[in-house]
Amino acid sequence: MAYDDDNIFAKILRGEIPCDRLYEDDHVLAFRDINPQTPTHVLVIPKGAYVSFDDFSESASSEEIAGFVRASGKIARDLGLVEPGYRILSNHGADAHQEVPHFHLHLFGGKNLGRMIKPQDK
Ligand code: AMP
Numbered sequence: 001m002a003y004d005d006d007n008i009f010a011k012i013l014r015g016e017i018p019c020d021r022l023y024e025d026d027h028v029l030a031f032r033d034i035n036p037q038t039p040t041h042v043l044v045i046p047k048g049a050y051v052s053f054d055d056f057s058e059s060a061s062s063e064e065i066a067g068f069v070r071a072s073g074k075i076a077r078d079l080g081l082v083e084p085g086y087r088i089l090s091n092h093g094a095d096a097h098q099e100v101p102h103f104h105l106h107l108f109g110g111k112n113l114g115r116m117i118k119p120q121d122k
Helices: 008-013 053-059 062-078
Strands: 021-024 028-032 042-046 087-091 107-111
Touching: 008 028, 008 042, 021 062, 028 053, 028 062, 028 087, 053 062, 062 087
Parallel strands: none
Antiparallel strands: 021 028, 028 042, 042 107, 087 107
16 A cells, blocks of 8 residues: 555644644654543654554664654653553554554553453454
8 A cells, every 4th residue: 555645644744734742753753642532542653654554564664663662662651651551552454444544553541441352342
């Protein structure tokens, strides 16, 4: 799947759309989800043009991948989520209902998140 330069996160990265920014460095931007599913719901995105985790894991440089993982952990620590706990999740493709075709990590926290998948949903 080719990268779509008009996706909403590409527009945020270009400064064409505002975001509630929490963190930024050379490789990473993190901002609050516009429709939070939990008290804390942050999106962490690479600045490079990657469609999804599949694309990022295959094509990003080791520096980008390391920077992304380090930044994601730091953001969770800075939000005070290490002791209570948090969940990270990334949707790839149709079965996962990925909506925005720019790789992003969801960081959820701020309440007991329950089990990852309900037994009846298996
Ligand atoms: P996904 O289904 O994994 O692609 O999730 C996309 C996420 O992006 C959803 O949780 C949306 O609420 C969120 N989102 C969409 N537009 C914006 C925006 N302009 N600012 C912040 N979050 C957004």
